Amino acid sequence: MKKELIAQRDPKSPISEVFRTLRTNIQFMNSGKKLRIIQVASTFPGEGKSYVSSNLAVTFAQAGKRVIIIDADMRKGRLYSIFGASPRPGLSNYLSGMDADENGNLDISRYIQRTEVDNLLLIAAGNIPPNPSELLVSEQMRNLLEELKEVCDIVIIDGTPCALVADSVILSRIVDTTVIVTACKETKKDNLDKIVKNIKQVGGNIAGIVLNKVPISAKKYNENYYYGSTSMSSMPKSKARMKESTKNAELLKRRTTRSVAQNLGQNIAKPVITNTQIETKKDAGDLPKPNFGQNTNSENNSASVETANDILKKVNSYLEQEKKNLN
Secondary structure, three states: OOOOOHHHHOOOOHHHHHHHHHHHHHHHOOHHHOOOEEEEEEOOOOOOHHHHHHHHHHHHHHOOOOEEEEEOOOOOOOHHHHHOOOOOOOHHHHHHOOOOOOOOOOOHHHHOEEOOOOOEEEEOOOOOOOOHHHHHOOHHHHHHHHHHHHHOOEEEEEEEEOOOOOHHHHHOOOOOEEEEEEEOOOOOHHHHHHHHHHHHHOOOOEEEEEEEOOOOOHHHHHHHHOOOOOOOOOOOHHHHHHHHHHHHHHHHHHHHHHHHHHHHHHHOOOOOOOHHHOOOOHHHOOOOOOOOOOOOOHHHHHHHHHHHHHHHHHHHHHHHHHHHHHO
């Protein structure tokens, strides 16, 4: 596999998460129609069509789906190099019917290759034919897609640049939806509008546009993606403020509790020691043994305790309100 198959090589990277987001958006888009066949096309070569289709197929396979990816660019197909597979036999060989038996039947399993990704199979482009567009509109292509829908969950077709050839526009009629890949600051809006218009004119359905090659630093990716870090530098500002406010609230609680305890200690009356309770054995070296009598200021003590309880209630009420504000 090449490094561009990042969803398989580094599934925890921010870019892999972007492809999983794309997969989720496609799944929830027109969920009632149960999209099964997805075509990935582009306006011009070099916009990242094969890069997006291959990584999208990997993310579907990682989600437990049985996936088959087809290289429908029979002129310059390169999926075989991305997955490290054989370039032939492939789609062109199957659609030409040259390997059919006496009854005209074809064994589709001969053209399907396994990949290193679990649940993901590949049909390469095959030999370069003289008439790719005619092969794609043949009845054999429709039969192929119907057969594949019976044995797998998702079929992803890596199409062609629509501005150069009409292959992807033709396929858009028989697939469930089409995703158009564009390059940031490379694809012109007029060309993109023209492709969208052509696909809609033939009755094709467009799921959306993928903007590829967006310049962004790795530092920004890490700051936005690795949100699970406990360090203050990687935490969002709102979470940092929440942690600081909670810390201040706990500190205030401890200080208030200590202050109340000190006040209580000052208000409690000292024990009363009567003269008759002191034994005079100084000659023997014994210290006097005080007898703690009953506190005569019980009413003052009760008032002090009630005051302390009121203060604690106010502190707890304040802390509860701070927690609600933080949430």
